[in-house]
Amino acid sequence: MLSLERIPDQIGHLVLTEDGAVLTVSGGELENDERFANIIIGLVTLTNKIDPKAFPNNEAFDKISITYPDHCYIICLSNKKIHIVKKRLLSLTSATVEQPLIDV
Amino acid sequence: MEKNLEKTLDDINNTEGIIGCILADHAGLCLGAKGNASTDSAGIIAAIADQVTKLEPKSPPPVISLQNDSRKCLIQRQGAVVGAIYKDISM
Numbered sequence: 001m002l003s004l005e006r007i008p009d010q011i012g013h014l015v016l017t018e019d020g021a022v023l024t025v026s027g028g029e030l031e032n033d034e035r036f037a038n039i040i041i042g043l044v045t046l047t048n049k050i051d052p053k054a055f056p057n058n059e060a061f062d063k064i065s066i067t068y069p070d071h072c073y074i075i076c077l078s079n080k081k082i083h084i085v086k087k088r089l090l091s092l093t094s095a096t097v098e099q100p101l102i103d104v
Numbered sequence: 105m106e107k108n109l110e111k112t113l114d115d116i117n118n119t120e121g122i123i124g125c126i127l128a129d130h131a132g133l134c135l136g137a138k139g140n141a142s143t144d145s146a147g148i149i150a151a152i153a154d155q156v157t158k159l160e161p162k163s164p165p166p167v168i169s170l171q172n173d174s175r176k177c178l179i180q181r182q183g184a185v186v187g188a189i190y191k192d193i194s195m
Contacts, residue, residue: 046151060172061172062171064168
């Protein structure tokens with residue numbers, strides 16, 4: 001099995017079953033985070049039926065991402081499991097702010 | 105007052121790759137919908153935005169992206185309004 005730990009810039013990972021049980025695969029900032037797991041299960045349940053007009057044929061979503069300015073969560077549904085990775089993001093705004101500091 | 109809202113929705117909907125857009129208020133009631141978006145989904149979009157806010161209540165509202173093989177749905181809360189944009193990514 002491909003290790004979630006090897007993903008570049010990951011700072012936490014978690015694998016859940018569809019009923020919300022945390023599997024033994026968890027680490028980093030998300031290690032055994034049950035509060036987080038419960039929120040994600042609620043979110044995945046909500047996304048099951050979003051808009052029948054725009055998303056016909058019951059095509060379920062298999063990838064969800066939640067993007068904050070400096071980090072993001074990527075949620076993938078595969079093989080009846082929910083894989084979650086928290087990644088650090090290099091934001092463009094912080095890069096431009098840092099630029100003058102280097103010159104000084 | 106709704107003119108600005110209607111114009112914004114029209115502008116979004118006329119952008120390439122976008123197949124629909126919808127705005128909902130804090131209670132999940134539909135403020136407007138354009139293109140291939142049904143007004144019924146306003147509630148669920150607001151509920152998704154609320155659910156994600158629970159992850160990090162102190163952080164600014166994140167962009168939520170839901171994706172399958174051909175379509176993408178982007179959701180973000182901006183103050184009391186939640187907006188969703190539907191995109192076709194199969195092209």
